Amino acid sequence: MNNKQILIYGAYGYTGELIARQAVAKGLKPILAGRSAAKLQPLANELSLPAIAASLDDEEALAHALKDVAVVIHCAGPFSATAEPMMRACIANGTHYQDITGEMSVYQMAHGMDAEARDAGVVLCPGTGFDVIPTDCLAAALHKEMNSATHLTLGFDSDSGLSPGTAKTSIESLGVGGAVRRNGKIEVTPHGELTRKINFGRGEKFAVAIPWGDVATAYYSTEIPNIEVYIPMSPRRAKKMQKLNAFRWLLRMKWVQNWMKGKVDEKVRGPSESQRSQQQTWVWGEVRNDRRGERRVGRVVTANGYDVTVHGSLAVLEHLLSYTGNGGYFTPSKLCGHELVEKLPGSGAIKMSID
Structure with a gap:
């Protein structure tokens, strides 16, 4: 090697x-x-x-x-x-x-x-x-468990802080919106539109759909045509996200993007080794075949992101x-x-x- x-x-x-x-x-x-x-x-x-x-x-x-x-x-x-x-x-x-x-x-x-x-x-x-090993592997394991699944929902609950690069990637999505897959096609959704309660592995939490990479990759791994990805979020913060929808046109502008990314360079530092050692991530997934009334849930706990x-x-x-x-x-x-x-x-x- x-x-x-x-x-x-x-x-x-x-x-x-x-x-x-x-x-x-x-x-x-x-x-x-x-x-x-x-x-x-x-x-x-x-x-x-x-x-x-x-x-x-x-x-x-x-x-x-x-x-x-x-x-x-x-x-x-x-x-x-x-x-x-x-x-x-x-x-x-x-x-x-x-x-x-x-x-x-x-x-x-x-x-x-x-x-x-x-x-x-x-x-x-x-x-x-x-992004995207844990969720992609869980999606593949769930598909193996139920290869007739028509719906896949994934999510994760983590206390990890953001690195500068991850923060900048999040900023790029603000002007676009959310994303899900419906009948094999990716659809853009308003911020904060899809919500549900999920037990990721440490108790039930309010959660919001996000444009995570598995909307693309889990389809390539499983061919399941309907995919959503969620993270926990307070209802109050979800409502603030919904208010951003009126300003997506502004958040797409290059000068706004550059200004927000500049703030990241000034303020965001990745978590320290000691912080990372104390953080875990709870990854959750669900497959369904509603016609058959079948459902399976999978979970895996990983180290911090x-x-x-x-x-x-x-x-x-x-x-x-x-x-x-x-x-x-x-x-x-x-x-x-x-x-x-x-x-x-x-x-x-x-x-x-x-x-």
Whole structure:
């Protein structure tokens, strides 16, 4: 495994640095890469690793960076802007691609590049972090439990804080709205429109549907045509979200987006190691076939989202380093099996019930 080159792009970001440090702890020697040499070199020096500064809009520099690289872990967001050039560079250079995005548009883009990747023998597997390993694996396990399911609902309850990158991704969705899948098609919904009560694993809570990545990926994993994803939220906050619907036009404007993202740069820092060690995540899912009156519920408890991202991305990396299968687009569960989440540090077993 260690004689195959791996590259972490965006290694000086909050999550990219966590992944780089854990890779070294596992005995790996990744190449660290990113746009800024000044930000990259201090970490590379500290970890005694090679570093390459390369802009994603420089095809020649990217091709040089990817020479003899077997797998890329792409950590530089916003992925709506950065994923496509890296995926295309990986396809052109025969390098397997994975990233830690939660952006639905990236999953759709990668799915649309399936044929190109398959012809090149390259795996495209975006979403190898908390977005979307736990929910995707639970969705696949629930589908195995009830392969006749027509409806899939997923959700998670977490106390984890936001990293700067995750906060900026959330800002991008404010001007768009929510999203669900209906009869196989993704539909945009108003903020806060869909609510229900869910016991994620630590008591029943009021919850609101959000435009989580599984609206795309769980369909690719299971082909279940109706999908929703929920998080707990107070009714008061849900009403505030609903009020945002009148201003979605404003929240889409570039200057507003840039202003809000600037505030993130000023104020948001990722959770510390001690904070992460005290945080768990409760992941819940439900499949139904209403015509048959059938329902199953699944739950799994994981570590906090950032530790899941670190260990999950490296687990997929190790799988790809010894991978001999076909290229193409994959979800994490399609590539590694739904058991992947259970193998991560801090995770329990997936448990099924009919409650």
